[in-house]
Amino acid sequence: MTLDITGRVLRPGDDGFDDACTGYQLALPHRPDLVVAAAGTADVVAAVRHAAEHGLPVAVQATGHGRAAPIEGGVLIHTGAMDEVQVDPATRTAWVGAGTRWEKVVAAAARHGLAPPSGSSPHVGAVGYTLGGGLGLLARRRGYAADHVREFELVTADARVHRLTPGAELFRALLGGGGNFGVVTGMRIGLLPITRVYGGGLYFPASARVLAAWRDWTAGVPDELTSTVGMVPMPDLPMVPEPLRGRHVVHIRVVFEGDAETGERLVAPLRAAGPVLLDTLGVLPYTETGTISGDPPFAHAYTGRSAMLADLGPGDVDTVYELAGPDAAVPCVVQVRHLGGALARPSAAVIGHRDARYALHVLSALDDADPGKIAEAHRGLIEALHPMGTFLNFHYGPATDEQVRAAFAPDVYADLARLKARHDPDTRFHAGFTIPPAV
Numbered sequence: 001m002t003l004d005i006t007g008r009v010l011r012p013g014d015d016g017f018d019d020a021c022t023g024y025q026l027a028l029p030h031r032p033d034l035v036v037a038a039a040g041t042a043d044v045v046a047a048v049r050h051a052a053e054h055g056l057p058v059a060v061q062a063t064g065h066g067r068a069a070p071i072e073g074g075v076l077i078h079t080g081a082m083d084e085v086q087v088d089p090a091t092r093t094a095w096v097g098a099g100t101r102w103e104k105v106v107a108a109a110a111r112h113g114l115a116p117p118s119g120s121s122p123h124v125g126a127v128g129y130t131l132g133g134g135l136g137l138l139a140r141r142r143g144y145a146a147d148h149v150r151e152f153e154l155v156t157a158d159a160r161v162h163r164l165t166p167g168a169e170l171f172r173a174l175l176g177g178g179g180n181f182g183v184v185t186g187m188r189i190g191l192l193p194i195t196r197v198y199g200g201g202l203y204f205p206a207s208a209r210v211l212a213a214w215r216d217w218t219a220g221v222p223d224e225l226t227s228t229v230g231m232v233p234m235p236d237l238p239m240v241p242e243p244l245r246g247r248h249v250v251h252i253r254v255v256f257e258g259d260a261e262t263g264e265r266l267v268a269p270l271r272a273a274g275p276v277l278l279d280t281l282g283v284l285p286y287t288e289t290g291t292i293s294g295d296p297p298f299a300h301a302y303t304g305r306s307a308m309l310a311d312l313g314p315g316d317v318d319t320v321y322e323l324a325g326p327d328a329a330v331p332c333v334v335q336v337r338h339l340g341g342a343l344a345r346p347s348a349a350v351i352g353h354r355d356a357r358y359a360l361h362v363l364s365a366l367d368d369a370d371p372g373k374i375a376e377a378h379r380g381l382i383e384a385l386h387p388m389g390t391f392l393n394f395h396y397g398p399a400t401d402e403q404v405r406a407a408f409a410p411d412v413y414a415d416l417a418r419l420k421a422r423h424d425p426d427t428r429f430h431a432g433f434t435i436p437p438a439v
């Protein structure tokens with residue numbers, strides 16, 4: 001079986017095959033019959049046509065940060081080499097290839113005094129992130145990344161190439177509908193006139209009191225300020241700053257689109273919330289915002305779940321501390337992001353739960369505990385918080401139909417299922433978070 005492509009075709013045993021099937025997430029690697037390491041749109045078309053002719057399933061992977069479920073057999077289209085970025089300063093947009101990581105877009109945009117709506121980790125793929133909605137560093141002021149997309153290029157299951165712009169049904173479906181409708185080969189996304197922010201992190205010894213102080217503080221901050229609270233068992237490793245090494249910490253991450261003086265005034269109550277172990281707040285170029293969250297840069301095996309929350313009451317804060325803190329049944333990293341502001345405004349995107357005030361996700365490294373115990377602990381936490389639904393970008397690992405459905409408003413989900421029936425009736429695309437075609 002030969003494929004006429006410019007990129008590479010890899011089969012089990014070939015150099016690079018295993019890396020293409022794992023990437024950042026080492027758990028549940030893809031197990032395709034062949035990997036097409038695509039060099040461009042023509043390769044993607046050839047791979048999808050090949051899959052259609054042979055009745056094979058197709059999965060897409062850029063970096064592996066968000067692989068939900070592995071494909072068994074079939075074709076894995078690896079987009080890592082399609083990592084072009086072209087910034088157009090006149091329209092304040094960038095054309096971003098399917099496999100481009102945010103760090104490359106951030107660097108290219110910064111040369112023109114601009115910044116993309118990127119998230120906590122610069123290593124995440126811009127397209128995969130945006131297809132899942134994309135909850136970024138400045139989200140409360142600027143909305144979801146999906147709200148900034150101007151154009152997609154998409155290869156559908158019939159191997160046709162579509163240029164999609166606002167107004168097209170499929171365009172809208174890609175603004176949060178994930179990889180259900182085809183392979184996005186590139187997107188044009190709006191850039192923001194931002195070069196610097198006031199931000200960084202405050203670390204405290206883990207305590208429910210600091211979590212509660214953050215929650216209370218979020219009630220009074222302007223939309224220009226986006227923040228997250230994390231509770232993290234820090235490893236006892238030399239790469240971890242000494243005051244944090246081996247400690248269970250609460251980590252408050254702040255990004256403020258405003259001047260340092262106002263930023264300092266806004267964070268003053270947080271600094272008083274407890275004994276500060278480390279304070280990294282200050283003015284920093286947007287190109288350094290990837291340091292704020294401190295997401296692990298190395299590949300590992302992890303699993304996690306998400307919850308969109310209508311609110312986070314005092315009892316909920318205690319629940320988070322009890323079920324995901326130092327005394328949790330299994331080691332957990334938990335994050336709660338403050339929503340609202342521009343995130344709450346209606347837009348064309350299909351992302352659900354715009355009225356959620358907080359998004360939580362809990363994750364655990366799979367080598368830290370028995371997977372069954374981890375799943376039970378995560379389920380216990382999520383159920384105790386009575387979520388409105390899910391946010392699939394923060395769901396790490398296989399999802400049930402119910403969890404996928406819970407990411408969308410019911411009428412939106414029904415529209416997406418109808419579009420799935422029209423454009424991918426045989427569920428050729430193994431999207432991980434699969435929306436079944438409407439019958």
Ligand SMILES: Cc1cc2nc3c(=O)[nH]c(=O)nc-3n(C[C@H](O)[C@H](O)[C@H](O)COP(=O)(O)OP(=O)(O)OC[C@H]3O[C@@H](n4cnc5c(N)ncnc54)[C@H](O)[C@@H]3O)c2cc1C
Nearest residue numbers: 061062063064065066067119120125128129134135179184
């Ligand atoms: C450390 C870390 C930090 C993160 N921070 C944030 C954050 O701040 N905000 C946020 O919203 N999310 C965040 N995420 C979640 C991340 O956005 C999702 O996991 C996203 O799916 C990753 O995309 P990827 O291309 O890097 O990953 P991949 O695993 O390569 O892709 C994930 C899925 O996206 C789909 N996909 C990817 N590319 C294409 C394509 N070209 N065409 C069609 N489908 C495609 C496929 O279904 C694929 O299975 C984070 C994840 C991690 C692990």
